[in-house]
Amino acid sequence: MERAVRAAEQALIEYEIAVETFRVEVENFSRLHHQKLGPMYTRLDELEAEIAEVRAARTGDPDDIRRAHEARARVMPMPGVDELFHGWMDSEEGLFPEAEAMLTDRPVRSPQRVRPSDEARKLYRELARKAHPDLAQDEGERVRREEFITRVNAAYARGDEALLRELSAEWAAGPVPEERGPSRAEELYARLEWLAQRKEMLTLLARELEESAIGSMLRLASDDPDGLLDEIAEQLLAQVSEKESELEQLRG
Template sequence: MGAENVDTAYVGAESVSQESVDERSADERSEGSEAPGSGSDEPQGEARPEARLERAVRAAEQALIEFEIAVETFRVEVENFSRLHHQKLGPMYSRLDELDAQIAEAQAARTGDPEDIRKADEARARVMPMPGVEELFHGWMDSEGLFPEAVAMLTDQPVRPPQRVRPSDEARKLYRELARKAHPDLAQDEDERMRRDEFISRVNAAYARGDEALLRELSEEWAAGPVPKEWKPSRSEELYARLEWLSERKEMLTLVAHELEESAIGAMLKLAPDDPDRLLEEIAEQLLAQVGEREAELARLAG
């Protein structure tokens, strides 16, 4: 699907969904207005105050699904075009850069002009090999991946082994107090046992590292008691919140679609929305022609 169809898909889906809602509403009004004794089991009027809101949520959900499908379809096209563009045309671009560097160097060698030498240096720099992974990350990773120290930092694990076999006396005291107070065997029900299991696992991890500060924080956390249960919204509030989320999701997808459309690859796809594969072939033909021109120019300078 081309970029120009992304937002259209969402609008069309909204229209279709709204028509379905209107049809259902008309049917329900008709059913609700039946004369008594007609045999209908449907209650007159709306069954529940939230019924119309629920239909609106369903319509918005369906519209969002269609919009997400359109955006994802276009994203895949952009990604595939980018990959094929790099695979098929990347060597040609590299060849052009190399020829440009050789031409600039040949020109500088003939004239000896400082400005030509500067241009030659810049052209050559564009085709210099990229620095290695080790150079870029300065000891944090190599071609095999992250070093153990970096992995430890990113996963909140101790970077080095503990300095002592046995944690300090204060850490041992805090650990024992917490273990006695929060032990899972003291739970009166399954939910409480799960809470205590999770808490004790954190206590054990802090003690294994000898982390006195964290053990003190855990002591304060346990003393404060369990977090009170969250307030549960009404059905109407849940539906309004759902509608708001759907709206925010649609806005986010709109930004994604816009970024795809405005990207270099997206702009190229706009040139051939019906046959992007043919566009690659046309670009390849143009690049081959440019390579031929550069080679002829280099031969002229060399001759």
């Protein structure tokens, strides 16, 4: 029974590592997607609004006027955008640098890559296996591990390879937890039940990530996510060109 519990603990840790790795990949791809393609989506919304407004002004039709108002409303920022993307927007203008560059015809800078390196992934996995809170045998040790893993997760999310190396050295120099002693059968059964519940929760989280819009896109091009962004960018640029031509014809 004790061997079964240990095997279940290790399996859960490996699963948590896989889920957390995918979560970070989804988060980073979402950031790159927003930075690189956000200005194009904004430009498309603006063109849609201008087209609808010109059409409504020419026809005076109530339905066209309503559609123009709806299109213009979509251009307005949604509540919570500043909170969701704080630090990415220009503090004075309230615009992404890429969006400002597009509006002023300046070259658009490439979005910063924040995807963890292979070495960072390796360091993260090693630390997660060694310092995971589920391996603690008492509450004090669990708290120490949880605080440490929180720092590890933050460093990995930023792709900070140097900090992960420092954390690895810190853990190696820290207190070594005592080996788990024999447990009673009731405790082992309870432990297995908790592990099963934790696995079920992680499975739901993994499913939500995979079925999200960004997760689905990332799974389509897991080997070359940047290539997928470039492909989508080309499609959006073509749509922008079409809308600009349509607007020009309406105004002409």
